[in-house]
Amino acid sequence: IVQIIWMVSIEDFEAIVPIYKDRTEPLFAFYSASTISRLMDTLNGNSLSVKAFLEKINTKYVKLPATDEYGEYLTNINTIKDYNQFT
16 A cells, blocks of 8 residues: 555655545654644644644645555444454
């Protein structure tokens, strides 16, 4: 996954975010250090929406092949039940 994202030059974008099976994966993305101050402004404004933040910066979305080999790395785990199903 990292190799696919890395092929896109971070110099041209402030964030490079993978898309896997039609879902954006902003927690598995590359972000330019130049976005830190705007991220802090977003958080200080009580906005916790990563999607809203990505709309404010120059973001490149990279579609990953929809193969199961990536699913292991991009599994969404929010609860103990999710964790137990994954392990």
